Amino acid sequence: MTTTGSSWAAARRAARGDAVRTGARVGFAARGVLYLLVGVLAVRIGLTGTNEQADRGGALTEVAATSFGAVLLWALGVGLAGMAVWRLSEALFGSAGPEGDGAGKRALAGARFVFYGVSAFLVLAFALGDRGSGAGSTDRQSQDITGRLLALPGGQWWVGAAAAGFLGAGLWIAGRAALRTYRKHLTWGRMSKHQRRFMDVTGIAGGVGRGLVFGAVGYFGLKAAVTFDPKESKGMDDAIRSFAQTPVGPWLLVAVAVGLVLFGVFSFGQTKWRDV
Numbered sequence: 001m002t003t004t005g006s007s008w009a010a011a012r013r014a015a016r017g018d019a020v021r022t023g024a025r026v027g028f029a030a031r032g033v034l035y036l037l038v039g040v041l042a043v044r045i046g047l048t049g050t051n052e053q054a055d056r057g058g059a060l061t062e063v064a065a066t067s068f069g070a071v072l073l074w075a076l077g078v079g080l081a082g083m084a085v086w087r088l089s090e091a092l093f094g095s096a097g098p099e100g101d102g103a104g105k106r107a108l109a110g111a112r113f114v115f116y117g118v119s120a121f122l123v124l125a126f127a128l129g130d131r132g133s134g135a136g137s138t139d140r141q142s143q144d145i146t147g148r149l150l151a152l153p154g155g156q157w158w159v160g161a162a163a164a165g166f167l168g169a170g171l172w173i174a175g176r177a178a179l180r181t182y183r184k185h186l187t188w189g190r191m192s193k194h195q196r197r198f199m200d201v202t203g204i205a206g207g208v209g210r211g212l213v214f215g216a217v218g219y220f221g222l223k224a225a226v227t228f229d230p231k232e233s234k235g236m237d238d239a240i241r242s243f244a245q246t247p248v249g250p251w252l253l254v255a256v257a258v259g260l261v262l263f264g265v266f267s268f269g270q271t272k273w274r275d276v
Contacts, residue, residue, distance in 0.1 A: 027083025163221025170215025177207020209259015
């Protein structure tokens, strides 16, 4: 075997090793904490109209205010980094399951690697004192990025394509949750009846709530592209708040917020029962 082949085989074994699997499980826990906090903040916004930020920055601000805030911030950042490494291993070597080696699965894992890698970087930057990734950042960043893209040749098409991606992702996330496709990624056969019910309740409600938020971000991005106005673009916080402007009023916002809380709880369940 050549040196290159030997190195690749060693990398594959490492990707299948306990360290990467542990990193994935810690990553699910970190994701769960963030979604749980965002959901709780969104519930408070829906019930009281508070000016708190229901996004990553708002969640990190809540964590930083606790007695062990600095330690927890680093733990969240490291956990998300572990998730990113696991997704990278899936992109390079395939994921668990009979269909895990397909090109589509690898491409999706690569996109998730980028997403969690960026998330880990922003959380660790916050832990180091860069409050530019703090409260309200998703809304400002969304408008800033939209404005820069619109200024490029064909900018409306770039913004429209990105927004369509978010809208499609939202529909995909909600649809997969409703169809319970998450079951094939769990150790379903070894779970008890109560454990299965727990994951179904949190997985369906949580996935639909998360999908609605992604879809709302995409909708407003499309609106920004059509009107050529970056101010129409919304980050996670403003997208969540927009549900209160529907005929259902704040109650739809609260329902979506509860969904985000349940997605956080579902993520905690994945730390135990996800097949990694």
